[in-house]
Amino acid sequence: MSGGAILTAAEMRAAEQALFATGIPEYDVMVRAGRAVAEMVWRVGAKRDVLVLCGPGNNGGDGYVIARRLREHGVPVRVAAMADPATESAKRARDDWGGPVEDIMACAPAHQLVDALFGTGLTRELDASLAGRLCDLAKQANHVYAVDLPSGIATDDGAILSPVPHYHLCLSLGAWKRAHMLRPAALCWDQMACLDIGLDIGMATPGAAVRRLEKPRLSAPADDAHKYRRGLVAVVAGAMAGAAALSAEAAARAGAGYVRLVGAQAIVDAPHAIVRVSSRDEDALTDPRIAALLVGPGLGRTEAAAQKLRAALEAGQAMAVDADALWHLGEGAWPALPPRAILTPHEGEFVRLFPDLAEGTPIDRALAAAARSGAVVVLKGPVSVIAAPDGRAAIADRAPSWLSTAGTGDVLAGLCAGRLAVTGDPFGAACEAVWLHGEAARRAGPAFIADDLLHGIGSAIKACL
Ligand SMILES: NC(=O)C1=CN([C@@H]2O[C@H](COP(=O)(O)OP(=O)(O)OC[C@H]3O[C@@H](n4cnc5c(N)ncnc54)[C@H](OP(=O)(O)O)[C@@H]3O)[C@@H](O)[C@H]2O)[C@@H](O)CC1
Numbered sequence: 001m002s003g004g005a006i007l008t009a010a011e012m013r014a015a016e017q018a019l020f021a022t023g024i025p026e027y028d029v030m031v032r033a034g035r036a037v038a039e040m041v042w043r044v045g046a047k048r049d050v051l052v053l054c055g056p057g058n059n060g061g062d063g064y065v066i067a068r069r070l071r072e073h074g075v076p077v078r079v080a081a082m083a084d085p086a087t088e089s090a091k092r093a094r095d096d097w098g099g100p101v102e103d104i105m106a107c108a109p110a111h112q113l114v115d116a117l118f119g120t121g122l123t124r125e126l127d128a129s130l131a132g133r134l135c136d137l138a139k140q141a142n143h144v145y146a147v148d149l150p151s152g153i154a155t156d157d158g159a160i161l162s163p164v165p166h167y168h169l170c171l172s173l174g175a176w177k178r179a180h181m182l183r184p185a186a187l188c189w190d191q192m193a194c195l196d197i198g199l200d201i202g203m204a205t206p207g208a209a210v211r212r213l214e215k216p217r218l219s220a221p222a223d224d225a226h227k228y229r230r231g232l233v234a235v236v237a238g239a240m241a242g243a244a245a246l247s248a249e250a251a252a253r254a255g256a257g258y259v260r261l262v263g264a265q266a267i268v269d270a271p272h273a274i275v276r277v278s279s280r281d282e283d284a285l286t287d288p289r290i291a292a293l294l295v296g297p298g299l300g301r302t303e304a305a306a307q308k309l310r311a312a313l314e315a316g317q318a319m320a321v322d323a324d325a326l327w328h329l330g331e332g333a334w335p336a337l338p339p340r341a342i343l344t345p346h347e348g349e350f351v352r353l354f355p356d357l358a359e360g361t362p363i364d365r366a367l368a369a370a371a372r373s374g375a376v377v378v379l380k381g382p383v384s385v386i387a388a389p390d391g392r393a394a395i396a397d398r399a400p401s402w403l404s405t406a407g408t409g410d411v412l413a414g415l416c417a418g419r420l421a422v423t424g425d426p427f428g429a430a431c432e433a434v435w436l437h438g439e440a441a442r443r444a445g446p447a448f449i450a451d452d453l454l455h456g457i458g459s460a461i462k463a464c465l
Pocket residue numbers: 016026029030031033055056057058059060061062086087117118119120121122123124125126127147148149173197
């Protein structure tokens with residue numbers, strides 16, 4: 001199975017070729033794909049009538065297989081094509097269908113519509129008349145399915161090349177494609193699923209290092225744990241004390257054994273469990289027991305804030321760097337980041353830090369930034385990308401849009417620092433943090449504020465134990 005890998009069109013073709021090289025004929029894979037889609041259509045729509053739209057390539061070939069399978073289930077099904085099949089497998093699939101093939105521009109609509117016009121082989125926008133016809137037929141259907149991808153979507157960057165209708169279900173074949181994760185494509189359907197067609201995508205498969213973020217497996221503290229072993233986090237406080245307090249509490253709730261707020265005398269409303277220490281304490285940042293530093297939330301953009309960032313970097317500890325600290329790093333010369341660092345920029349902070357990486361997909365941009373900085377980069381947004389310098393990336397595409405409220409980034413930064421202190425692994429920690437953040441948001445329900453997220457972290461962790 002794909003194990004959550006997210007491939008480009010070329011990577012998908014290579015994975016399919018590897019399967020064919022094991023002796024499995026292309027047509028057999030097409031039959032697996034078509035049957036898997038047909039089972040879903042049958043499960044969702046039962047015996048309501050279906051119109052399958054077939055294109056000239058193997059996506060169209062899948063369509064003929066789908067129609068044949070639905071017919072075997074006793075579903076009233078018709079096929080309409082825009083052109084004759086152009087590949088051997090698609091020709092064979094049409095022959096095996098053997099039923100009538102209507103003209104797409106003249107066919108009647110149906111209760112259910114299956115779009116098997118184009119998949120990963122789409123190279124350009126659809127003719128306006130064909131795109132319009134697809135949208136019309138979809139409007140008249142109650143259930144609309146996309147086979148692999150909606151026809152009109154660019155596989156590798158999720159761009160909409162020509163008008164596409166709204167789909168109820170998008171059924172990816174064999175592995176996720178990048179368009180399944182990226183906006184605007186991923187807003188074109190209500191639900192999506194990835195169907196098994198027998199591809200075995202191991203970590204050696206090109207592209208397999210980019211995966212969909214999955215629920216992490218966490219463990220309870222060891223039997224002999226104590227507060228230092230569980231991880232001491234020092235959060236550098238600055239001008240806006242509330243932001244650091246949010247982060248500190250998130251770090252503690254993420255599992256760190258001990259959280260100190262450094263230089264935060266002004267904070268009166270952080271939990272009593274968070275220990276305030278003075279920034280004048282000699283080892284406030286260099287205490288060897290510190291497992292992770294966090295610098296940035298509420299730090300401020302003054303010279304004094306810059307000095308705090310400098311001191312934190314000079315301490316050489318594993319650290320998470322967020323918000324104003326990222327702003328400072330955007331100009332001037334700074335001590336090197338420590339070997340285990342997590343940067344958590346939103347789009348604006350990212351572009352300031354990496355001005356030449358303003359174009360492209362968030363996946364490629366975050367990977368390039370991680371490779372250059374040597375840090376794990378969490379490029380935050382409606383879809384967040386966690387990228388490691390070694391080329392691994394995890395895509396978080398399911399976070400609730402209610403997260404778009406002030407302070408949620410501070411909570412995420414605290415979660416990153418907390419998990420980093422617990423595990424010592426920046427990529428794993430960032431993945432865990434982003435997952436827990438999204439899960440806490442789901443548990444907080446609608447219209448929460450950042451503070452409410454803190455109370456969802458415990459139950460989000462419980463779900464991962
Ligand atoms: N490989 C496999 O074993 C398996 C693949 N599978 C399935 O195959 C799909 C990929 O198949 P594919 O590579 O044949 O590409 P596909 O998306 O059908 O379209 C290519 C055709 O469309 C044409 N064309 C392109 N853009 C166009 C446009 N705007 N307007 C008009 N024409 C356009 C292009 O011709 P061109 O003019 O570009 O030369 C070509 O004829 C994949 O998504 C999955 O569903 C599964 O069956 C599992 C096994």
